[in-house]
Amino acid sequence: MIMTVEELNTIETSIKEEIKNTLVLIENYKALTKPIAPENAIGRISRMDAINNKTVNEAALRKAEQKLTNLKIALSNINDNDFGLCSKCKSPIPIGRILLMPHSRFCVNCAR
Numbered sequence: 001m002i003m004t005v006e007e008l009n010t011i012e013t014s015i016k017e018e019i020k021n022t023l024v025l026i027e028n029y030k031a032l033t034k035p036i037a038p039e040n041a042i043g044r045i046s047r048m049d050a051i052n053n054k055t056v057n058e059a060a061l062r063k064a065e066q067k068l069t070n071l072k073i074a075l076s077n078i079n080d081n082d083f084g085l086c087s088k089c090k091s092p093i094p095i096g097r098i099l100l101m102p103h104s105r106f107c108v109n110c111a112r
């Protein structure tokens with residue numbers, strides 16, 4: 001354990017908050033990626049627009065889902081002895097970075 005209990009509590013609260021936000025985001029993206037109405041209902045051009053937007057939103061949805069997975073992993077790892085250590089170089093990750101990106105398991109250098 002390289003962090004104080006207070007630091008871990010702060011991080012845990014932050015991760016849970018981030019999970020909540022990400023779940024809302026995922027719901028929004030899911031609503032935006034529903035099947036698109038047929039051409040004769042909304043017109044050809046707006047249907048093409050809708051398909052383009054859908055592709056963008058689907059990519060965003062996948063990203064948000066990936067983030068949620070990582071956040072959950074971070075949350076379950078929080079009591080591990082090596083929590084807060086970079087998965088690659090094993091050097092401590094600054095608490096500011098963990099709070100900013102709790103889903104990242106790498107220090108700034110290794111994340112590049």
Ligand SMILES: [Zn+2]
Nearest residue numbers: 086089107110
């Ligand atoms: Zn590293």
